[in-house]
Amino acid sequence: NAGVTQTPKFRILKIGQSMTLQCTQDMNHNYMYWYRQDPGMGLKLIYYSVGAGITDKGEVPNGYNVSRSTTEDFPLRLELAAPSQTSVYFCASSGTSGAAYEQYFGPGTRLTVT
């Protein structure tokens, strides 16, 4: 049981380049989330999805796009990378078991834009 997996682990982008951060979960969770964590800060929600085909903006969606064509996958697309997008990106998912519905996190992707 892999849980939530993210690729790549590290990436350096030049300003203006684009890339897709991959996220896959094998827990059949309907809810998925993308966060960014800047140094010394908490997590900020970029986008989230409540099921395949349904996505919505979080607190800081500008400069990003998402899609959710399957339950398992929730890729995050960065278009025209900017230095302000240098951050650690976490993908998380949440299921329907238990009272907590806690979010399970992937290991993160450390992105540097120079």
Next chain:
Amino acid sequence: AQKITQTQPGMFVQEKEAVTLDCTYDTSDPSYGLFWYKQPSSGEMIFLIYQGSYDQQNATEGRYSLNFQKARKSANLVISASQLGDSAMYFCAMRNAGNNRKLIWGLGTSLAVNP
């Protein structure tokens, strides 16, 4: 406005002692949940403990307990018998009902356990 406040940027504790990490929250929703997550230096986010607003008893999970004081809107994390492996960042988060399970996060507290 919904908000989570963690007022302790950094804390130190001696190994084997107990430590309390503070968390206060602000919400007008009567139904909500409070979470604590641990982030070690390796970077992953690890779920520790959950408290629902209607839960009658304070949550406990092994050495972790949540001191839930609803009237004061506080949800402090208590770690008993601290271990060196407890050194990490600790984040408090809140979820309100009906908001697609989105979490509002505090800025975190860095805990260092001294041998």
